[in-house]
Amino acid sequence: MTQYIVTGCAGFIGSTLVDRLLANGHGVIGVDNFSTGQRRFLENALTSDHFKLFELDLLDLDALKGAFQGGEIVVHLAANADVRFGTQHTRRDLEQNTIATYNVLEAMRANGVRQLGFSSTGSVYGEAKVIPTPEDAPFPIQTSLYGASKAAGEGLISAYCEGFGFRACVFRFVSILGERYTHGHVFDFYRSLRDNPNELPVLGNGQQRKSYLHVQDCVDAILLALDRMPEKYNIYNLGVDSYCQVNDSIGWICEALGVTPKLVYSGGERGWIGDNPFIFLDTARIRALGWTPKLSIKQGVLATVKFLQNNEWVYGARA
Amino acid sequence: MTQYIVTGCAGFIGSTLVDRLLANGHGVIGVDNFSTGQRRFLENALTSDHFKLFELDLLDLDALKGAFQGGEIVVHLAANADVRFGTQHTRRDLEQNTIATYNVLEAMRANGVRQLGFSSTGSVYGEAKVIPTPEDAPFPIQTSLYGASKAAGEGLISAYCEGFGFRACVFRFVSILGERYTHGHVFDFYRSLRDNPNELPVLGNGQQRKSYLHVQDCVDAILLALDRMPEKYNIYNLGVDSYCQVNDSIGWICEALGVTPKLVYSGGERGWIGDNPFIFLDTARIRALGWTPKLSIKQGVLATVKFLQNNEWVYGARA
Structure with missing residues (x-):
């Protein structure tokens, strides 16, 4: 101990x-x-x-x-x-x-x-x-x-x-990502779609590549x-050994929620000042210790959506 | 203006x-x-x-x-x-x-x-x-x-x-280095030799390479x-495009002062915790703007010794 x-x-x-x-x-x-x-x-x-x-x-x-x-x-x-x-x-x-x-x-x-x-x-x-x-x-x-x-x-x-x-x-x-997640893009998109499932504002052009x-x-x-x-x-x-576009993640979230919003992009390569349009880390060093992630990005996003669906109280708690 | x-x-x-x-x-x-x-x-x-x-x-x-x-x-x-x-x-x-x-x-x-x-x-x-x-x-x-x-x-x-x-x-x-210099190895060695020209304590093995x-x-x-x-x-x-050993600098300082102290090394590659035993920077980028240093390391050390000889008040001021 x-x-x-x-x-x-x-x-x-x-x-x-x-x-x-x-x-x-x-x-x-x-x-x-x-x-x-x-x-x-x-x-x-x-x-x-x-x-x-x-x-x-x-x-x-x-x-x-x-x-x-x-x-x-x-x-x-x-x-x-x-x-x-x-x-x-x-x-x-x-x-x-x-x-x-x-x-x-x-x-x-x-x-x-x-x-x-x-x-x-x-x-x-x-x-x-x-x-x-x-x-x-x-x-x-x-x-x-x-x-x-x-x-x-x-x-x-x-x-x-x-x-x-x-x-x-x-x-x-x-x-x-995952259970108890209380900030980030899935958090923001989920709230936005709950408020208005017909339209989703997206920072940047949605092509930012993230892991x-x-x-x-x-x-x-x-x-x-x-x-x-x-x-x-x-x-x-x-990190995992792959990345996705913000648009991919939006697709998974919308599919899980059964919504098909119009996507409204703020435009530009970056979502905000100092945003990094491409994050993808080489994880060979931690893998050499014997670690390997069990869940893919998509599985992580879906687990997060499920958590938010079952715990909408987190939105009030963060207000 | x-x-x-x-x-x-x-x-x-x-x-x-x-x-x-x-x-x-x-x-x-x-x-x-x-x-x-x-x-x-x-x-x-x-x-x-x-x-x-x-x-x-x-x-x-x-x-x-x-x-x-x-x-x-x-x-x-x-x-x-x-x-x-x-x-x-x-x-x-x-x-x-x-x-x-x-x-x-x-x-x-x-x-x-x-x-x-x-x-x-x-x-x-x-x-x-x-x-x-x-x-x-x-x-x-x-x-x-x-x-x-x-x-x-x-x-x-x-x-x-x-x-x-x-x-x-x-x-x-x-x-x-140079005129108005009030801390660093020349400052310390000069004071030490003024107090006792027969023996000079040196941090590390004197082979640290610095620029x-x-x-x-x-x-x-x-x-x-x-x-x-x-x-x-x-x-x-x-920086200049060369480096010297601490021992080289000691030699120039002693020659300028006309002293031949016994060197007493504290030992080890480093002068203190976190000391870097070899500092030498690539200055191609600033040189590409047209800059080039006018004085060598030795000239800088000697100018510093001369300044200290003419301005021993700086020791009192820093006490």
């Missing part, structure tokens, strides 16, 4: 990880400020004697130091995960992703906790010149404040590995990599 | 740039908190009607917004520039390099100033796999909090270029690149 610390424990990926860790017989210290996390996602965890919840903000370093007491491995998932709105509130990514990560590292140091998993993002590659993009792609040029803030978090973590003997796995995700991974496959990869951690500092791309 | 804003205007590079800009007929708004900057370096500038000094800290965003009024181009040089001591005060690099850079960007945005030069560092490459290291070297792994904080600043800047129509030049320096550039050559490159700024976001390595 290992004592894990999970930040963002009430979030989409966080709560899924917490349930898995508890099911595997581990203890979990969960931290969340419930800014986007959902208490209902912790219903199961809160029945366990091995789960301890701290409701606090990562910007409160003193409280964080207290919460981390007795932990052995941190999985730092708390973040501002909305890529699109960086330019509307420029401080948010800096605070919630970069400074919060610094605080996590300091709270670890204060408690002698030296193992870390970190949810970074494929967005750190900016508009990658090499696709599928490997972990050692050319020096990236950030195109979003979100990507910049996550890349900054990565840099802090590797410096702590060098300076303080930490060991870490950094995970560069494609977009994650997606199911949350259970994501959690599999995180736990495998943390278990192995071959180097002091490890970076793993996480 | 262009109105420049120079942060860190009382520093080594900053004050040299200010004097040059004023001599070229431009106006300068200078910002410094005098934490390491020296008033004596501004003696000449303060006699000019075209120089306006704001004594403030970059962490004070409101004051910064006021200071930036009327500026056209920002050269952001203010920073914590001590690479070695990151692990002793982990918050310093985050605040003075990353958050301060964010504040500079916000103060620019508030004032409609959209052109920026930024002093980054060759340390952002970590321990580079390709040497001489080009600007598009493989995705770096940070080994120091200093490098991490500067890389984070770069990411913010490129995201602002994408999101807010800024144009920027990021300069990745090797170590800079250096004279401050006037550095200022030449900055002004040329800001003048051209061919792309929205431009990155330039700045």
Whole structure:
């Protein structure tokens, strides 16, 4: 039994990880400020004697130091995960992703906790010149404040590995899909089609090529990599070995819902400022550890639609 | 006549740039908190009607917004520039390099100033796999909090270029030498030899390979690149096309001072945690703009020794 610390424990990926860790017989210290996390996602965890919840903000370093007491491995998932709105509130990514990560590292140091998993993002590659993009792609040029803030978090973590003997796995995700999903394109399209099944506004030209991974496959990869951690500092791309167009995903969603809306494109290659029109990661490195995703992109999208159909309360919760 | 804003205007590079800009007929708004900057370096500038000094800290965003009024181009040089001591005060690099850079960007945005030069560092490459290291070297792994904080600043800047129509030049320096130099290996060795000319403690094995550039050559490159700024976001390595061993530099310094100390090595490939034992940058990109450094590493070291001999007050000032 290992004592894990999970930040963002009430979030989409966080709560899924917490349930898995508890099911595997581990203890979990969960931290969340419930800014986007959902208490209902912790219903199961809160029945366990091995789960301890701290409701606090990562910007409160003193409280964080207290919460981390007795932990052995941190999985730092708390973040501002909305890529699109960086330019509307420029401080948010800096605070919630970069400074919060610094605080996590300091709270670890204060408690002698030296193992870390970190949810970074494929967005750190900016508009990658090499696709599928490997972990050692050319020096990236950030195109979003979100990507910049996550890349900054990565840099802090590797410096702590060098300076303080930490060991870490950094995970560069494609977009994650599946049960408990509460933001992203399926979330937005589902709501839009529920409100008006006859017309669907689409950002960009719908030809953006993106890759997606199911949350259970994501959690599999995180736990495998943390278990192995071959180097002091490890970076793993996480994704399936294919991509789809936004239009493909729209087709699957509409088919599942039995609707045939008119698609109204905002136009242009990019959905928003800093959007990356083609994300596809080379995942050979994590596959070499023996991981392989079980669900395809289409299966992930359909599982997400089904979750949203059965849990429309998430829309009210995020309002 | 262009109105420049120079942060860190009382520093080594900053004050040299200010004097040059004023001599070229431009106006300068200078910002410094005098934490390491020296008033004596501004003696000449303060006699000019075209120089306006704001004594403030970059962490004070409101004051910064006021200071930036009327500026056209920002050269952001203010920073914590001590690479070695990151692990002793982990918050310093985050605040003075990353958050301060964010504040500079916000103060620019508030004032409609959209052109920026930024002093980054060759340390952002970590321990580079390709040497001489080009600007598009493989995705770096940070080994120091200093490098991490500067890389984070770069990411913010490129995201602002994408999101807010800024144009920027990021300069990745090797170590800079010359008149007004107030920290670094020549500074440390000179003091050590002044105190005891018979014995010189050397961090590491003295075989670290480093490159250096004279401050006037550095200022030449900055002004040329800001003048051209061919792309929205431009990155330039700045350095000479050679490197030396720390032992070579020791030899030049000792010869200039007429001393023959016993060298006492602390041992190991690295001078300190996160030290990079081999820094040598590929500068083809800035050379393609027509720049070429005028002074060699040895000439830079000797100019620095001469400056220190004539300005021993800098040791008291930095105490």
